[in-house]
Amino acid sequence: MARRSDHSREEIKEMALEAAVNILENEGSKGISARNVAKAIGYTVGTLYLVFENQRDMxxxxxxxxxxxxxxxxxxxxxxxxxxxxxxxxxxxxxxxxxxxxxxxxxxxxxxxxxxxxxxxxxxxxxxxxxxxxxxxxxxxxxxxxxxxxxxxxxxxxxxxxxxxxxxxxxxxxxxxxxxxxxxxxxxxxxxxxxxxxx
The missing domain is CATH 1.10.357.10 (Tetracycline Repressor, domain 2)
Structure with a gap:
């Protein structure tokens, strides 16, 4: 699992959105959650909320x-x-x-x-x-x-x-x-x- 210091906030944001697109296209909108996206990029949900205000923002x-x-x-x-x-x-x-x-x-x-x-x-x-x-x-x-x-x-x-x-x-x-x-x-x-x- 990646450490917080491995990527900048902008990089984490890009990784999260790329992962979200993949989840959406493979599982549909029901598969989209902060937990699933964070898991896909090897970060915690807390880290995800450092780059997005909340799930709606994501x-x-x-x-x-x-x-x-x-x-x-x-x-x-x-x-x-x-x-x-x-x-x-x-x-x-x-x-x-x-x-x-x-x-x-x-x-x-x-x-x-x-x-x-x-x-x-x-x-x-x-x-x-x-x-x-x-x-x-x-x-x-x-x-x-x-x-x-x-x-x-x-x-x-x-x-x-x-x-x-x-x-x-x-x-x-x-x-x-x-x-x-x-x-x-x-x-x-x-x-x-x-x-x-x-x-």
């Missing part, structure tokens, strides 16, 4: 890595489509494919409860903003009379719709939406959304 840092991973996935699985519709559909398809391929990481993104007294830190919100920025950049040329705030809100509303379709796919509940495929549903969602947004 999970937020783990989710931040997943947001970075999702952003890289979207970059890799999308291109420059001929139309805004094609670009949005590529993003939607890539988002859904990430949820399917990396379901444990995707699920954990939505398992941490947040209320007014438990706000997300700025470094986490920055990553969310980067993801929403992909949608905003597609919507901006179509905005016409819409201002920046309206574009930001529209991007989040559209994402919420795609996320709902994604949830139906992951939970195998597509029959609740008439048995349409995710592609058919996202196409209808994007087409109707853009028609209304462009007015």
């Amino acid at each position: 999970l937020l840092h783990l989710n931040a890595l997943s947001l970075d991973d999702l952003d890289a996935w979207l970059e890799e699985h999308t291109g420059s489509g001929a139309t805004p519709t094609e670009n949005l559909l590529q993003l939607a398809d890539a988002y859904i494919s990430y949820a399917v391929e990396k379901s444990a990481r995707w699920n954990l993104l939505f398992e941490i409860q947040v209320d007014e007294s438990n706000e997300l830190p700025d470094w986490y919100l920055m990553r969310l903003g980067r993801l929403f920025g992909r949608v905003e950049s597609i919507l901006s040329p179509l905005a016409k009379q819409h201002g920046e705030l309206e574009i930001q809100r529209a991007a989040r509303v559209l994402w919420a719709g795609v996320h709902g379709i994604c949830m139906l796919k992951i939970r195998q509940r597509l029959t609740l939406a008439g048995g349409q495929s995710p592609n058919e549903m996202t196409k209808m969602l994007v087409d109707n959304f853009l028609e209304g947004f462009g007015k």
